[in-house]
Amino acid sequence: MxxxxxxxxxxxxxxxxxxxxxxxxxxxxxxxxxxxxxxxxxxxxxxxxxxxxxxxxxxxxxxxxxxxxxxxxxxxxxxxxxxxxxxxxxxxxxxxxxxxxxxxxxxxxxxxxxxxxxxxxxxxxxxxxxxxxxxxxxxxxxxxxxxxxxxxxxxxxxxxxxxxxxxxxxxxxxxxxxxxxxxxxxxxHDLITAKKKDSTGICFIGERRFRDFLQQYLPAQPGSIETPDGDVIGQHMGLMYYTLGQRQGLGIGGLANYSEEPWYVAAKDLDRNVLIAVQGKHHALLCSDILATEAMDWVAGEPPVQQGRFTAKTRYRQSDCGCEMRVLPDGGVEVTFDDPQWAVTPGQSLVLYDGDICLGGGVIRATWKKATEAAA
The missing domain is CATH 3.40.50.620 (HUPs)
Incomplete structure (x- = not known):
């Protein structure tokens, strides 16, 4: 009934x-x-x-x-x-x-x-x-x-x-x-949606191929894929189609003087329209300890403190990571993680938690390492 x-x-x-x-x-x-x-x-x-x-x-x-x-x-x-x-x-x-x-x-x-x-x-x-x-x-x-x-x-x-x-x-x-x-x-209760699979992908794109969709709105600018040392190892279809840590779809393989270890996207050089790739999932260029965000969206409208210990996520379904947070003068935050983080991606969001309370988050604008303090 x-x-x-x-x-x-x-x-x-x-x-x-x-x-x-x-x-x-x-x-x-x-x-x-x-x-x-x-x-x-x-x-x-x-x-x-x-x-x-x-x-x-x-x-x-x-x-x-x-x-x-x-x-x-x-x-x-x-x-x-x-x-x-x-x-x-x-x-x-x-x-x-x-x-x-x-x-x-x-x-x-x-x-x-x-x-x-x-x-x-x-x-x-x-x-x-x-x-x-x-x-x-x-x-x-x-x-x-x-x-x-x-x-x-x-x-x-x-x-x-x-x-x-x-x-x-x-x-x-x-x-x-x-x-x-x-x-x-x-x-x-015999609802028709009982066994319907969960939706995936960006809401307005649905299940379609992302590259095909984006090409309708932004012209692609192909360019070279290089190692950090400047060796050209392939061609990319347009920087917008790639994200940090990406392994699939690079079309790199069988290169002389390189091992068969997989290649990963490590950075984008916008000025030269070059994609930087490295070998090995745990390459140093894929890891960072510190990040800074754009202005934060705090659920409560203001930060709980100007500086303190919290946990954080830099992507959906990631395990919470311990960190030190301090509020920056421009309204963003700087976060130093207890452990190095893999492929933290500018444009994605850092979200802060106090236990099970979601405090808010902000768009990641830069990452760097403790040792060098050089912005990526």
Whole structure:
């Protein structure tokens, strides 16, 4: 028997329905908790090339089926213009500058927890809800963004730029569960999304080939691949297609005077349009001890201290690393890690934690080693 909406004693909540299992179960759980629940399907990208990569129609159909099963209303909204202005243009600018951005972080701050929140308030919602694997809790009397209980699925890395005021207005029902339990609930209630695979890739690109997509917007500038000593060992298709630590797709092999050890991207020389590659995953040029960020996005709006010990991640699903943090005059931070970090990538985000509290993060702008103190 499918659940039916109760009297809404706990207020009205609009759930961001993606057409996936996590948002489906979020809506189910909120209904069981006595909320008046409605759904909203966001279209953040206008797909006009008719490729098989775009799953928006399929996702909308699944969201409609789930809402019909649960007996709740589904709204649809097109935020593509806001997405283009506030997320996609920044994404292109970062790639053009040779960095590797993470647009999902900006999408959460600018679209899912800003534009969607404002739209939901216009529809009379008291709160919004999403299917993210994070939690919200009061610490020292303030709403905090906490890691999800499922350490394998925790998504606080992607939500670190969402401000405290938005966190306070949001419910995260599946953040208290592990993924297998979420799928089990969906199956028990015969939701069509129970066995649907998790989406991967950047939200507006979907499953398509990244290189093919990016070529539509940025002209590629091929150039040489060199060793740190200046030996030309291959050709790259365009610096924007490569990221630090990348091993696949370099097309380097069978070189005289070099071993068969794999090659990795170690740096980008933008002035010369040259990709620098080294042999061996643990080459010194792939490791760094210290980094500096652009201006930080603190969940609380301000740093907890000017200097202190915390843990950090420089990529999603990375184990927390112990570090010393100090706030810089320009609003960024300098972080010194307890242990050397591998392939820390400018353009990606450093995210700081105090236990299970996500404090905030910032875009990595430079890395260097303790021994040389020379910026990379």
């Amino acid at each position: 499918s659940p039916t909406a109760g009297p809404g004693a706990n207020g009205k909540v609009i759930v961001g329905m993606s057409g996936g299992v996590d948002s489906s179960v979020s809506a189910l759980l909120l209904m069981q908790q006595g909320y008046e629940v409605e759904g909203l399907f966001m279209k953040n990208w206008d797909e006009d090339d008719g490729t098989e990569y775009c799953t928006a129609k399929e996702d909308l159909a699944d969201a409609e089926a789930v809402c019909e099963k649960l007996g709740i209303k589904l709204h649809t909204a097109n935020f593509a213009a806001e997405y283009w202005d506030n997320v996609f243009e920044h994404f292109l600018a970062e790639y053009k500058a040779g960095r590797t951005p993470n647009p999902d972080i900006l999408c959460n701050r600018e679209i899912k927890f800003k534009v969607f929140l404002e739209y939901a308030e216009m529809l009379g919602a008291d709160k919004i809800a999403t299917g993210h694997y994070v939690r919200q809790g009061l610490r020292d009397g303030r709403p905090r963004l906490l890691k999800g209980l499922d350490g394998n699925k925790d998504q606080s890395y992607f939500l670190h730029a969402v401000p405290e005021a938005a966190i306070a207005r949001t419910l995260f029902p599946v953040g208290e569960l592990e993924k297998p339990a979420v799928r089990a609930l969906a199956e028990q």
